Amino acid sequence: MTPNNRPAEVAPTARDGHRERAADVAREDLLTFVNAARAATGQDEFYESAEAAALSLDFLHTYLRVAHRRLYAQSLALGLNDFNALRVIEGLLADGRSTPAEHRAEEGALIRAALRRLPPQRVLALFGRLRTANVNNRRTRATIRDWLAGRPDAAFDAVKYRRKVKAAVRHAHLAAPGELGKFLFQAKKMRGFTHPLFEAVRKARYSAEAIYELPYTVAEGFAGHHRVPRARFLERIHQQMTHTERQRSQQAAEAAGVVVEVDWTQALPTELVRYGLSLGPGPARDALQAALPEAARRIAHGWGLGRVAVVLDASYSMSGSRDKRRHPLAVAVAGRALLQAGCRALAVHWTRGGEAARGELEMSPQSQTNLADPLLEALAGGPELLLIISDGVDNDPPGGAEAVLKGWRHLDPGGSVRIVHLNPVFDSGSLGPRPLCEGVVTVGLRTAEEIPLALALAGVEGDVADWIAPWVDRFLRGQA
Amino acid sequence: MNLRFRGLTLAPSQVCGAVRLVPVLRHHPRADLRLWSKRQDAVVTGVALGGNLHYYNYIPSALVLDWTDDGRPVVTPGSQLLGPRDRPQFIKFEQRMVKRTAPRKLGEGERALRFFPQQLALEGLLTHHFGGPDIAWPAWSAQILRRGLSPRSESFVAGQAIRGLDEALRTFELHPDQVGVLVFVAEIFGAAFIMPSAAEYRPLHRSLLSDAFGEALADAARWHPIAYPWSLPTDRPPRDLVDLKAQIAQVRASWGEFQTLVTADLLGEDLRWTQVYRAGPFSLARFLPSFEPGTRAHVGEAILDDEGEVQYLRTVLLGDDMRERAWWLDRLAGVGWHLPTLAERLRLTEDQLKRKLVRAGWEGLLREKPQGSSS
Numbered sequence: 001m002t003p004n005n006r007p008a009e010v011a012p013t014a015r016d017g018h019r020e021r022a023a024d025v026a027r028e029d030l031l032t033f034v035n036a037a038r039a040a041t042g043q044d045e046f047y048e049s050a051e052a053a054a055l056s057l058d059f060l061h062t063y064l065r066v067a068h069r070r071l072y073a074q075s076l077a078l079g080l081n082d083f084n085a086l087r088v089i090e091g092l093l094a095d096g097r098s099t100p101a102e103h104r105a106e107e108g109a110l111i112r113a114a115l116r117r118l119p120p121q122r123v124l125a126l127f128g129r130l131r132t133a134n135v136n137n138r139r140t141r142a143t144i145r146d147w148l149a150g151r152p153d154a155a156f157d158a159v160k161y162r163r164k165v166k167a168a169v170r171h172a173h174l175a176a177p178g179e180l181g182k183f184l185f186q187a188k189k190m191r192g193f194t195h196p197l198f199e200a201v202r203k204a205r206y207s208a209e210a211i212y213e214l215p216y217t218v219a220e221g222f223a224g225h226h227r228v229p230r231a232r233f234l235e236r237i238h239q240q241m242t243h244t245e246r247q248r249s250q251q252a253a254e255a256a257g258v259v260v261e262v263d264w265t266q267a268l269p270t271e272l273v274r275y276g277l278s279l280g281p282g283p284a285r286d287a288l289q290a291a292l293p294e295a296a297r298r299i300a301h302g303w304g305l306g307r308v309a310v311v312l313d314a315s316y317s318m319s320g321s322r323d324k325r326r327h328p329l330a331v332a333v334a335g336r337a338l339l340q341a342g343c344r345a346l347a348v349h350w351t352r353g354g355e356a357a358r359g360e361l362e363m364s365p366q367s368q369t370n371l372a373d374p375l376l377e378a379l380a381g382g383p384e385l386l387l388i389i390s391d392g393v394d395n396d397p398p399g400g401a402e403a404v405l406k407g408w409r410h411l412d413p414g415g416s417v418r419i420v421h422l423n424p425v426f427d428s429g430s431l432g433p434r435p436l437c438e439g440v441v442t443v444g445l446r447t448a449e450e451i452p453l454a455l456a457l458a459g460v461e462g463d464v465a466d467w468i469a470p471w472v473d474r475f476l477r478g479q480a
Numbered sequence: 481m482n483l484r485f486r487g488l489t490l491a492p493s494q495v496c497g498a499v500r501l502v503p504v505l506r507h508h509p510r511a512d513l514r515l516w517s518k519r520q521d522a523v524v525t526g527v528a529l530g531g532n533l534h535y536y537n538y539i540p541s542a543l544v545l546d547w548t549d550d551g552r553p554v555v556t557p558g559s560q561l562l563g564p565r566d567r568p569q570f571i572k573f574e575q576r577m578v579k580r581t582a583p584r585k586l587g588e589g590e591r592a593l594r595f596f597p598q599q600l601a602l603e604g605l606l607t608h609h610f611g612g613p614d615i616a617w618p619a620w621s622a623q624i625l626r627r628g629l630s631p632r633s634e635s636f637v638a639g640q641a642i643r644g645l646d647e648a649l650r651t652f653e654l655h656p657d658q659v660g661v662l663v664f665v666a667e668i669f670g671a672a673f674i675m676p677s678a679a680e681y682r683p684l685h686r687s688l689l690s691d692a693f694g695e696a697l698a699d700a701a702r703w704h705p706i707a708y709p710w711s712l713p714t715d716r717p718p719r720d721l722v723d724l725k726a727q728i729a730q731v732r733a734s735w736g737e738f739q740t741l742v743t744a745d746l747l748g749e750d751l752r753w754t755q756v757y758r759a760g761p762f763s764l765a766r767f768l769p770s771f772e773p774g775t776r777a778h779v780g781e782a783i784l785d786d787e788g789e790v791q792y793l794r795t796v797l798l799g800d801d802m803r804e805r806a807w808w809l810d811r812l813a814g815v816g817w818h819l820p821t822l823a824e825r826l827r828l829t830e831d832q833l834k835r836k837l838v839r840a841g842w843e844g845l846l847r848e849k850p851q852g853s854s855s
Contacts, residue, residue, distance in 0.1 A: 046651065316654065367653060368653040376721065395653060396491065397732045400732070407727065
């Protein structure tokens with residue numbers, strides 16, 4: 001029985017109080033885990049090393065899996081980043097015995113739904129890890145079987161991720177019928193394939209012409225084998241590239257003097273901005289800056305937010321680390337663009353006012369963090385919702401943001417302005433994104449596209465099991 | 481004379497582990513002075529001092545000072561107008577302070593001065609009473625009477641040896657106007673480093689890691705891994721947004737005042753200054769502290785302008801053993817190196833005094849070891 005459907009006339013007993021406390025604990029635990037698992041990527045951060053983060057994350061994963069098994073599986077529906085979603089799945093599969101029988105079906109469905117959304121190379125890498133860890137229970141084998149069966153083009157996967165697919169097939173004891181099996185396990189003996197893609201791989205070993213029918217990454221290997229000049233190779237292969245491959249080969253193409261066209265308005269704004277921030281002045285950066293509003297509108301036009309003020313941190317600590325260069329700043333810049341498209345009116349306040357007047361992709365993360373002044377400006381504008389995108393470290397003056405937020409609570413005791421702090425950086429010491437001020441919700445954020453989900457997470461109240469059910473539902477139906 | 485931080489303001493400090501870095505800001509840098517760092521082409525340099533003497537040093541970087549006498553701005557060294565495909569020319573600008581084995585002829589208009597960071601300050605310490613006793617009292621060893629304190633040595637640790645300094649410098653967020661930094665380790669003031677302008681400070685920020693520091697700082701960082709938190713809260717609930725804004729401004733101002741107060745007496749009251757070089761309106765000088773027991777002794781070097789404003793400053797905190805050795809030299813020099821007089825003044829027997837000298841590390845000064853001395 002949950003507090004919501006308890007008959008009103010029954011006086012609360014000690015047992016009810018206990019149940020409510022348990023619900024509070026479950027909510028706290030879930031939010032701590034989800035916040036961490038949305039921000040942390042197991043890489044170096046500006047202030048923290050990957051090793052320290054790994055310790056904290058290990059603890060969080062193990063704790064939630066053991067203490068709240070069902071919530072742990074359900075958290076897959078709450079926009080965990082790829083790295084942590086894979087870890088959750090790995091943990092669930094490796095420890096299937098602990099699943100209560102009544103949740104087994106739901107857990108299996110969540111795993112299958114999550115795997116369908118993850119990039120194939122990451123899923124196949126997970127299968128490889130399961131193999132190394134000797135995880136080969138019946139559910140794991142069924143999961144691998146279902147995932148492979150659900151892929152749109154098995155032949156394409158077999159060509160593009162040949163070694164990984166081969167390992168997965170072997171690990172799950174699957175039969176690979178027809179040419180697929182022959183291609184994976186006996187390719188060298190074959191004198192010819194009827195499937196055009198398999199045949200192209202066979203021919204590519206001998207002919208430099210055949211490589212252009214292959215996926216880009218596979219063709220790249222053969223291009224090296226045949227010593228095809230880079231410029232000629234890029235010029236002919238670019239039809240075969242995926243959108244992401246086009247994005248990331250821009251600089252290689254420019255160096256080779258080839259144009260690889262990419263429609264930046266189709267890119268995710270955070271990725272677009274992260275690339276744009278790495279560029280020097282020139283037409284490439286201008287094109288990105290021009291495409292940003294449209295790319296943002298594509299994602300955010302249905303957000304339906306009201307009057308929003310956003311405080312954005314551009315200080316030096318937003319430069320990230322060698323592993324994730326300028327990532328926090330990219331989240332802030334992309335967040336600005338998305339909010340512009342997703343709300344009725346937006347007031348933007350950077351920590352270094354004035355500089356943002358220039359193109360935002362020209363910004364570089366530098367100088368001290370002064371969150372207090374932009375916060376004051378933002379509050380003076382009287383917004384309905386105040387968002388802060390920052391790593392939560394302010395030092396000019398230290399604790400300035402906290403003082404403003406605390407002072408504001410005295411001025412606005414009813415909470416007419418909703419304040420949410422979005423933090424793209426994981427702090428291993430506090431087991432989550434570093435908070436700014438007690439009483440202001442801090443939510444972890446991997447990319448700016450997830451702002452609506454982050455806002456939903458910031459508003460969780462009551463019994464978390466009730467709250468999470470519709471999310472799980474939508475996730476399983478393939479909507480979230 | 482005390483050091484005044486006129487024209488400089490302090491911004492709120494940033495803490496990382498045991499290390500507290502206080503940013504020093506200068507809002508109006510002078511245009512007629514430039515100090516830039518130069519990578520050394522030959523890392524080990526040898527200088528013939530005449531006779532059989534040669535002087536060798538290992539210094540990874542040097543500072544080059546350029547100035548104008550009449551207040552005209554100094555051209556940025558190395559500025560060149562180039563086409564997109566031209567390669568920049570490398571030009572030698574400066575004259576070394578010491579003469580090399582084969583001195584280079586100065587060209588027309590060349591006047592820049594090169595010196596090594598921290599070398600002035602440390603040489604000031606090492607050459608303090610370097611000549612030894614003025615009068616050959618029988619208590620002093622023949623070696624000291626003949627050669628003075630040579631060879632005199634003190635040891636320091638590099639910034640890398642201070643646990644957490646690397647991380648603190650890396651994560652430090654530089655202010656746009658920042659020209660320097662005050663380094664505290666476990667709340668012990670360890671070093672000040674101030675440059676004439678922000679553009680000159682920024683590339684040298686991380687060079688603190690290769691600077692010399694007193695060993696005491698490395699110990700402090702090891703045993704006190706967390707700095708004491710300084711916080712200046714606002715205690716009164718604000719009346720409205722304007723009031724809240726005023727409170728934040730107040731907090732920021734009090735950080736400045738508080739730190740100015742804390743740092744006012746950092747280098748001690750009575751510094752002994754020696755001017756080393758005069759460059760137009762600027763003087764390059766070094767200072768020694770009083771070495772009094774119970775004080776922290778900082779030696780340092782500075783460039784002061786005609787108004788006494790600090791343009792460049794670098795200080796080194798001495799270990800207590802170094803301070804004590806230098807203090808004994810001062811005491812001895814004060815009585816003309818006459819041991820009985822000093823013993824009387826300190827109300828000690830001569831033997832007790834000798835034992836104290838031995839304990840401080842000055843055994844080599846004495847002709848005979850004191851009785852009862854174990855070594």
